[in-house]
Amino acid sequence: MSNRTHRRDFLRVAAGAAAAAGASPAAPRRPNIVFIVADDLGYTDLGCYGQDKIRTPHIDRLAAEGMRFTDAYAGCTVCAPSRSVLMTGQHMGRTPIRSNGAGPLLASETTVAEVLRKAGYATGGFGKWGLGEEPGLSGVPGKKGFDRFFGYLNQAHAHFYYPEFLYDNERKYPLPGNTGGKRTTYSHDVIAEKALEFIRDNRRRPFFCYLPFTIPHWELLVPEDSLAEYRGKFPEQRFERGHYAPTDTPHAAYAAMITRMDRDVGRIMALLKELDLDNDTLVFFTSDNGPALPIVGDDFFRSKGNFRGHKGNFYEGGIRVPMIARWPGCIAAGKVSRHVWSFQDVMPTAAELAGVEAPRGIDGISVAPELLGRAQRKHEYLYWELPRMSGWKYRRETPPQALRVGRWKVVRPEPEAPLELYDLETDISEQRNLAAKRPEVLAKMAALLKTARTEPRPPVPFDDQWRSGRP
Numbered sequence: 111m112s113n114r115t116h117r118r119d120f121l122r123v124a125a126g127a128a129a130a131a132g133a134s135p136a137a138p139r140r141p142n143i144v145f146i147v148a149d150d151l152g153y154t155d156l157g158c159y160g161q162d163k164i165r166t167p168h169i170d171r172l173a174a175e176g177m178r179f180t181d182a183y184a185g186c187t188v189c190a191p192s193r194s195v196l197m198t199g200q201h202m203g204r205t206p207i208r209s210n211g212a213g214p215l216l217a218s219e220t221t222v223a224e225v226l227r228k229a230g231y232a233t234g235g236f237g238k239w240g241l242g243e244e245p246g247l248s249g250v251p252g253k254k255g256f257d258r259f260f261g262y263l264n265q266a267h268a269h270f271y272y273p274e275f276l277y278d279n280e281r282k283y284p285l286p287g288n289t290g291g292k293r294t295t296y297s298h299d300v301i302a303e304k305a306l307e308f309i310r311d312n313r314r315r316p317f318f319c320y321l322p323f324t325i326p327h328w329e330l331l332v333p334e335d336s337l338a339e340y341r342g343k344f345p346e347q348r349f350e351r352g353h354y355a356p357t358d359t360p361h362a363a364y365a366a367m368i369t370r371m372d373r374d375v376g377r378i379m380a381l382l383k384e385l386d387l388d389n390d391t392l393v394f395f396t397s398d399n400g401p402a403l404p405i406v407g408d409d410f411f412r413s414k415g416n417f418r419g420h421k422g423n424f425y426e427g428g429i430r431v432p433m434i435a436r437w438p439g440c441i442a443a444g445k446v447s448r449h450v451w452s453f454q455d456v457m458p459t460a461a462e463l464a465g466v467e468a469p470r471g472i473d474g475i476s477v478a479p480e481l482l483g484r485a486q487r488k489h490e491y492l493y494w495e496l497p498r499m500s501g502w503k504y505r506r507e508t509p510p511q512a513l514r515v516g517r518w519k520v521v522r523p524e525p526e527a528p529l530e531l532y533d534l535e536t537d538i539s540e541q542r543n544l545a546a547k548r549p550e551v552l553a554k555m556a557a558l559l560k561t562a563r564t565e566p567r568p569p570v571p572f573d574d575q576w577r578s579g580r581p
Contacts, residue, residue, distance in 0.1 A: 141391055147396055164411065178433075183430055213249075246280065365411070399421050
């Protein structure tokens with residue numbers, strides 16, 4: 111009996127039994143989980159979220175065949191802490207890594223991959239890790255629950271698409287075509303191939319395939335076979351920033367990078383269908399934070415939609431992200447959900463669907479009920495912060511913060527700055543600061559801010575990592 115036939119029979123029996131009991135049908139067997147995270151992709155960079163200049167047919171299909179969330183949030187507004195929230199199930203007031211460059215995950219800190227591996231899942235990560243950079247130390251993927259990892263360990267290394275090497279687990283994987291400044295092997299392509307290989311190799315057991323793609327993070331480079339689709343279609347100006355490769359076609363490159371990533375999402379979906387795993391696999395697609403191009407005043411694609419802000423701050427444009435979930439036969443097709451959730455909810459969701467307990471003391475709440483059409487528990491609040499660092503220490507100051515409770519959101523835009531209050535139901539663009547007009551709401555939000563966070567653990571300097579992180 112094929113997987114598809116088994117799933118169909120299971121659903122029919124479960125639905126009949128549930129209907130007789132007046133309840134919703136139970137979820138079928140433990141799903142494979144594919145979790146795709148774009149890097150710096152804006153809320154409206156996808157067709158299914160309103161983009162009209164960039165072609166994303168395969169991701170749009172995910173939304174058409176699954177559930178599209180309007181009020182989903184990244185773990186943070188920059189890379190490493192956002193991924194720390196995703197991996198640990200703890201929001202920014204408690205997650206171990208609260209800033210870029212704040213050291214690795216430690217052996218005592220549990221990840222979603224560790225939870226799923228204990229549940230019998232094969233676990234693979236492909237793309238940008240950023241939570242432990244040195245082979246042999248505690249924070250590398252192989253020590254945090256991943257059977258296989260391929261890609262970048264160091265997040266700064268991941269800013270470049272033609273590196274001389276990537277990592278295959280903890281071994282350097284040479285890319286000879288890129289030596290001496292040559293641009294032959296596009297890193298994203300190799301990473302996508304390794305992910306497809308992992309799915310093929312583990313098709314006979316439940317698997318967790320984590321795909322933190324590097325697209326569309328700067329640098330703005332893409333092979334000519336993708337660039338050609340958009341070359342000459344948009345107004346352009348030369349883009350030069352830091353150590354990144356300059357480009358005369360930044361808009362065409364940005365669009366082409368996203369479409370190339372979309373192509374590989376399509377390849378993943380085609381492979382799942384070919385292996386008869388389509389109906390047995392829950393696929394998520396999201397972004398790690400808001401878009402980066404508006405940082406330099408370029409919002410040609412309206413990547414943040416009607417939101418204020420961008421990557422690096424806590425207005426909606428910096429933290430609200432696209433979120434799509436597709437699981438045929440279990441998630442209703444074409445559904446749009448306004449449920450408010452964030453990256454800390456990924457761990458308990460995966461644990462529930464895998465049939466195991468999530469670690470105690472995490473901040474996340476499983477969204478499996480929302481996915482499956484059941485009554486969903488809501489967060490009391492969502493919280494974010496971004497402590498600043500000096501050397502290997504966090505600064506002793508009140509960091510930039512944000513907190514959302516229902517329609518209300520407070521933002522502290524800079525360290526020690528006064529709080530701003532916004533009503534997201536009537537002011538999605540966060541233009542009308544109501545702090546002076548609604549002092550009673552501000553006081554309640556300020557009280558929550560005081561209890562939402564603990565002091566972050568001190569970052570672990572590299573010398574101490576080498577002393578303590580070795581097996």
